[in-house]
Amino acid sequence: MNQAGSLLVLNAGSSSLKFALFDTAPSLAATARGEVENLDAAPFLRARDAAGVLLAEHQWEAGSTPSFAAVLDELLAFTDAHLGPRGLAAVGHRIVHGGMDYAAPERITPELLRALTALIPLDPLHMPHNLAPIHAVNTARPGLPQIACFDTAFHRTIPLEAASFALPRALAEAGVRRYGFHGLSYEYISTGLARQAPALAQGRVIVAHLGAGASLCAMEGGKSIANSFGFSVLDGLVMATRCGSLDPGVIFYLARLGTPLNEIETMLYHASGLLGVSGISGDVRVLLASGDARAREAIELFTYRIACTAGAFASALRGLDGLIFTAGIGENAPAIREAICMRLAWLGIRLDAAANEAGAPCISTPESMVEVRVMATDEETMIAHHMQETLGEGEQGKKGLP
DSSP: OOTTSEEEEEEEOSSOEEEEEEEOSSSOEEEEEEEEEOTTSSOEEEEEETTOOEEEEEEOOTTOOOOHHHHHHHHHHHHHHHHGGGOEEEEEEEESOOTTTOOSOEEOOHHHHHHHHTTGGGOTTTHHHHHHHHHHHHHHSTTOOEEEEETTGGGGGSOHHHHOOSSOHHHHHTTOSOOOOOHHHHHHHHHHHHHHOHHHHTSEEEEEEESSSEEEEEEETTEEEEESOOSSTTSSSOOSSOOOSOOHHHHHHHHHTTOOHHHHHHHHHHSOHHHHHHSSOSOHHHHHHOOOHHHHHHHHHHHHHHHHHHHHHHHHHTSOSEEEEEHHHHHHOHHHHHHHHHHTGGGTOOBOHHHHHHTOSBOBOTTOSSEEEEOOOOHHHHHHHHHHHHHHHGGGGGGOOO
């Protein structure tokens, strides 16, 4: 790899594109971060340096829907201006689904891109958006190395009994199983915890990645043994607009009423969760600030489901040594952390109210039987590390990280 070059990380969602630039020498460090928001309606690009100073912004005309290629061209123009002669060494991508076959970062080839395209039916919500930047980079910068990093890879250590559905075996052999997601975030937390609290990292830990998409991961010795997501990102906890765990009979009921399948899918992914229950918003900040009883009901359901799932994971772990809160809600909503910890007091959790309100690294009391911590996650940095190792190993990079 050209050590003088920089790494561009792209984390594409349905209506936004997060990006980050990393220098590779003398050590890996982010030099700029940003996001393109509202991709489907008048996109807005903003980039800041490591100190938070605004570096660039660009607003497309209201009502315009530029192609992804046009958005990427603007982003690459900023990249070129920011990097100067250093240039780009490679582009890395967060790919939500790796299916049954992909358990480590890989350099993207035409063959891999075809294989990933074939995985779209496994996750039609995310995969097309994950793959769009790859095609755009191929067109804009042909020959520039690209690396795929998979959100499912971290969960390949989940044991069979935790990954299986009680369905006919032929379906399991065809790939119908629990995959688990948010893996790049959990891997970053696992790595960081090993530095910050090595003894705890070797124990039994539940990590709560709470954002618009929310999930829990049970870890033992830093390895995933269970994840609340299942076959899709629709399963598990209540989320901003996704329903989480649902009796399949509800879908049959709606179908028998004549509701088209695409309408059911749209409702479960985009009109349920906190938004559906409250009828107000899927944003926890809005709901916490509201005096509406429906907002309180949505928050109660949110924290109840998290606590119940954490209790189940404590059983899977045969005990619990640590609880880690991360992601937007987990890092920034003391009231949500408090509500969850109160529901889990039976595990011996004792919260330090002042530390929790301040968002301190450790928010449990010395008497707590479970250490409760708040940690910032960083998927882009995790991807950059994978890129550096994969490119540095060349062909060996395809075999994954040790």
